[in-house]
Amino acid sequence: MYLIMVSLMFSEKEIEYLKSQRIARIATTAVPSEGSVQPNVVPVGFDFDGEYFYVGGINLLKSKKYKNVLKNNKVAIVIDDLKTVDPWDPRGIRIYGTADIVTRQSGYMEQTPHPQADYIRIKPQKKWSWGVNEPVILSTN
Secondary structure, X not given: OHHHHHHHHOOHHHHHHHHHOOEEEEEEOOOHHHOOOOOEEEEEEEEEOOOOEEEOOOOHHHOHHHHHHHHOOEEEEEEEEEEEOOOOEEEEEXXXXXXXXXXXXXXXXXXXXXXXXXXXXXXXXXXXXXXXXXXXXXXXX
């Protein structure tokens, strides 16, 4: 049932866009009573299976994002790029979701010089997109 909800959350163009990208930025934060509430935003590799986003990384288990997710599972992730610079054509998707830690085989980290099976798995709950379904800046001609 959840896969149906995700399918309704993302348009076909958005799913195609997400699957074509490999770099994102993830934002995490610790629980206020356990330290700084300063958000931690870092660029990460990711993949999307149509239901979940998976974020890995070298030494993931030692990273601030991993430690923050263990304390506070609310995360944000942004996938964006510039389709063209001239004309200016930004596009992207911002997602709020909940995260957990999973071990998975055949994830994108297996194809790197530092293969690892641990990932932050993000269940999307809310999204905003721009420039994916239609241009951000419409021509005035």
